[in-house]
Amino acid sequence: MAKLLFSLRNVPEDEASEVRALLDQYGFGWYETDAGILGLSAPGLWLRDAGEYPRARALLDEYQLQRRSRVQAEALERQQRGEGESFMQLLRTRPAFVLPRLLAILVILAFTLSLPWWLLR
Numbered sequence: 595m596a597k598l599l600f601s602l603r604n605v606p607e608d609e610a611s612e613v614r615a616l617l618d619q620y621g622f623g624w625y626e627t628d629a630g631i632l633g634l635s636a637p638g639l640w641l642r643d644a645g646e647y648p649r650a651r652a653l654l655d656e657y658q659l660q661r662r663s664r665v666q667a668e669a670l671e672r673q674q675r676g677e678g679e680s681f682m683q684l685l686r687t688r689p690a691f692v693l694p695r696l697l698a699i700l701v702i703l704a705f706t707l708s709l710p711w712w713l714l715r
């Protein structure tokens with residue numbers, strides 16, 4: 595029976611590609627499911643044989659430790675070179691992304707702080 599090995603929800607494409615290549619390299623039988631038309635299903639990489647799960651999980655855990663170290667080192671290097679993205683840079687380059695979120699934060703904060711005033715009235 596098949597077993598979910600790796601969920602693809604919110605996973606960068608480069609990581610998903612590396613995991614697919616890793617599974618092929620070590621000869622695991624696997625298949626991929628997508629999120630479907632509405633995005634409600636669980637996208638993931640599934641092992642065809644659940645008996646291979648412990649070995650595949652150990653391999654995947656080791657890969658993820660290495661990837662985390664590599665990505666953290668790259669981010670630190672970018673930050674030391676001054677290439678890290680600041681809030682103001684993000685606001686200048688993607689205002690349609692930042693401003694609605696900032697507005698939502700302010701509305702929630704205002705509502706939260708006004709609750710005692712409304713309740714004590």
